[in-house]
Amino acid sequence: MVTPERCKKLNIFEKILARASGRKEVVPGEIVEANVDMAMIHDLTGPLTVDSFHKIGAGKVWDPKKIVVIFDHLVPPSTIRAATLQKGLREFVKEQGIKSLYDIGQGGVCHQVFHEKGYARPGELIVGADSHTCTYGALGAFATGIGSTEMAAVFTTGKMWFRIPTALKIHATGDFRKNSTPKDLILKIIGDIGEGGAIYKGMEFTGSTFTNMSIDGRLTVCNMVVEAGAKAGTVPPDNKSMAYVRSRTKKPLKPIRSDNNATYEETLEYDAAKLTPQVACPPSVDNVKPASELSDVKIDQVFIGSCTNGRIEDLRLAASVLKDREIHNGVRMIISPASQEVYQQCLKEGLFNTFMEAGAIVTNATCGPCLGGHMGLLAPGEVCISTSNRNFIGRMGSPQSAVYLANPATAAASGVVGHIMNPNDLRRP
Amino acid sequence: MDIFGKAVKFGDNVNTDVIIPGKYLELIDPEELGKHALEGLDPKFTQKAKDGVILIGGKNFGCGSSREQAATALKSAGVKCVLAESFARIFYRNAINVGLPALECIGISKKADEGDMILVDLRSGTVENQTTGITLKAYPLPQFILSLLEEGGLIPHVRGLIGKR
Numbered sequence: 001m002v003t004p005e006r007c008k009k010l011n012i013f014e015k016i017l018a019r020a021s022g023r024k025e026v027v028p029g030e031i032v033e034a035n036v037d038m039a040m041i042h043d044l045t046g047p048l049t050v051d052s053f054h055k056i057g058a059g060k061v062w063d064p065k066k067i068v069v070i071f072d073h074l075v076p077p078s079t080i081r082a083a084t085l086q087k088g089l090r091e092f093v094k095e096q097g098i099k100s101l102y103d104i105g106q107g108g109v110c111h112q113v114f115h116e117k118g119y120a121r122p123g124e125l126i127v128g129a130d131s132h133t134c135t136y137g138a139l140g141a142f143a144t145g146i147g148s149t150e151m152a153a154v155f156t157t158g159k160m161w162f163r164i165p166t167a168l169k170i171h172a173t174g175d176f177r178k179n180s181t182p183k184d185l186i187l188k189i190i191g192d193i194g195e196g197g198a199i200y201k202g203m204e205f206t207g208s209t210f211t212n213m214s215i216d217g218r219l220t221v222c223n224m225v226v227e228a229g230a231k232a233g234t235v236p237p238d239n240k241s242m243a244y245v246r247s248r249t250k251k252p253l254k255p256i257r258s259d260n261n262a263t264y265e266e267t268l269e270y271d272a273a274k275l276t277p278q279v280a281c282p283p284s285v286d287n288v289k290p291a292s293e294l295s296d297v298k299i300d301q302v303f304i305g306s307c308t309n310g311r312i313e314d315l316r317l318a319a320s321v322l323k324d325r326e327i328h329n330g331v332r333m334i335i336s337p338a339s340q341e342v343y344q345q346c347l348k349e350g351l352f353n354t355f356m357e358a359g360a361i362v363t364n365a366t367c368g369p370c371l372g373g374h375m376g377l378l379a380p381g382e383v384c385i386s387t388s389n390r391n392f393i394g395r396m397g398s399p400q401s402a403v404y405l406a407n408p409a410t411a412a413a414s415g416v417v418g419h420i421m422n423p424n425d426l427r428r429p
Numbered sequence: 430m431d432i433f434g435k436a437v438k439f440g441d442n443v444n445t446d447v448i449i450p451g452k453y454l455e456l457i458d459p460e461e462l463g464k465h466a467l468e469g470l471d472p473k474f475t476q477k478a479k480d481g482v483i484l485i486g487g488k489n490f491g492c493g494s495s496r497e498q499a500a501t502a503l504k505s506a507g508v509k510c511v512l513a514e515s516f517a518r519i520f521y522r523n524a525i526n527v528g529l530p531a532l533e534c535i536g537i538s539k540k541a542d543e544g545d546m547i548l549v550d551l552r553s554g555t556v557e558n559q560t561t562g563i564t565l566k567a568y569p570l571p572q573f574i575l576s577l578l579e580e581g582g583l584i585p586h587v588r589g590l591i592g593k594r
Contacts, residue, residue, distance in 0.1 A: 044496075056584055056588055056593070058587075058593075130494075146519060146522065149583050152584070157590065161573075196489030196492065229489055371454075373454075392493060393447050394469040399469040
């Protein structure tokens with residue numbers, strides 16, 4: 001039945017939250033109580049969630065089929081304490097009858113594994129006890145990070161309150177030039193709007209750049225919306241993302257898209273064809289400069305991996321730069337494929353041979369050095385160029401170290417010459 | 430609900446990595462976490478905070494990681510309330526959930542200095558700088574957040590919901 005009074009056009013964020021809270025309409029600023037479709041914890045936020053869950057005293061979780069547990073931050077455990085926490089989390093999973101556990105050797109970085117295993121579905125409301133949960137917006141979900149106690153409340157009730165966000169539209173056209181990538185686009189956007197530029201907001205990515213963009217690229221873009229403060233980010237679901245999700249799950253999909261003429265606080269326009277490789281300089285993600293302006297910055301370490309840029313396309317790009325080249329003397333390069341699946345694909349394609357011939361080491365799938373957890377922390381005074389998402393003081397080790405964020409080609413090329421460079425300026429091997 | 434204390438001040442974009450670095454995330458005990466609060470930005474912070482302080486921040490306070498340990502570490506170190514120009518949303522929720530009041534107060538970073546004595550009325554959102562005599566109005570907390578804080582955070586609140594009290 002047509003309801004003539006329903007004239008307000010809703011954007012995708014409003015529509016998903018309205019659907020999840022059983023409402024026809026919502027307005028920004030309004031607070032709704034929504035039913036959560038999927039919830040995710042990992043080995044660092046999970047133990048605290050379990051601790052809070054026990055303090056609440058509910059006994060049983062609301063729905064074990066809607067909970068996914070992924071071990072990724074400190075795997076394999078780097079300390080006795082980490083091993084003990086992981087042991088406790090395994091026991092919780094068992095006693096609660098949670099089937100979706102991706103233990104060491106079964107998955108990898110949570111924000112890769114979650115969608116590889118088909119849990120990131122369009123139109124769904126997903127919360128994860130990790131800020132980069134926003135990644136799943138690449139497949140049309142409303143996905144956002146929450147804290148551990150909040151997650152314990154979700155485990156108890158299956159519900160959570162949300163303030164309906166306002167939304168920004170990012171409209172991009174044009175094709176990327178060689179060695180410019182979705183990472184450079186999202187860095188450029190964050191540099192323009194600032195670290196708090198999308199605080200409390202949703203960011204919707206539209207235009208031919210995004211429709212032509214691979215799923216890997218969309219995941220990179222949505223992964224970093226939280227670095228601008230956004231609550232969620234999304235590329236509207238299309239044939240490409242629906243096909244990806246269908247190849248990963250048998251569950252029926254109910255995609256939701258913004259109404260035509262939905263309301264946005266602002267629309268920002270970008271031309272991807274004008275974009276050169278970008279670098280976020282310490283100590284904030286919005287301190288973005290073209291890579292070509294940073295050739296004075298000498299580096300000690302390169303990290304290629306993470307939930308931002310540890311996917312197969314990223315590793316192919318890094319390999320294309322490293323092929324027949326050697327890493328600069330005195331520089332160490334650590335490469336972490338984002339999941340077991342990505343790892344196997346690298347093996348099939350022979351990418352690891354290229355990496356090892358260049359002098360890099362390849363780790364198991366882990367968050368590892370990105371958060372200063374393990375497998376490559378920085379000493380005082382050291383500099384790292386990393387494909388991850390944060391360059392805060394002390395993020396990857398000593399508070400006196402420095403982290404520059406870049407795309408995998410820029411990171412690999414910088415490793416070859418020993419200082420930051422635009423990968424297009426690398427001489428032929 | 431009045432909160433009174435000495436101001437400790439930081440700038441814009443104080444992120445959760447500097448509030449509590451990743452290497453401490455294996456810690457669950459609030460007291461242990463509190464010992465390392467903000468050590469990357471100000472190694473003397475825990476010393477300053479131990480008798481109870483009001484933390485003043487700029488824009489986007491608590492940005493970055495979802496680690497709830499950041500809010501817990503601040504509370505445990507002695508922070509009684511955080512006043513900032515704006516908050517990153519996950520930190521904001523975490524703070525309220527662990528029972529640490531957080532108020533958006535436009536202008537606070539210019540109208541309060543380190544060491545000023547600050548009185549906050551949570552109910553009305555009135556922020557009085559008793560050192561300078563300036564009064565500011567923070568966005569008052571919605572009723573359900575006030576009740577959550579009165580109950581002591583999200584755990585007692587959810588216990589109430591499921592009839593565990």
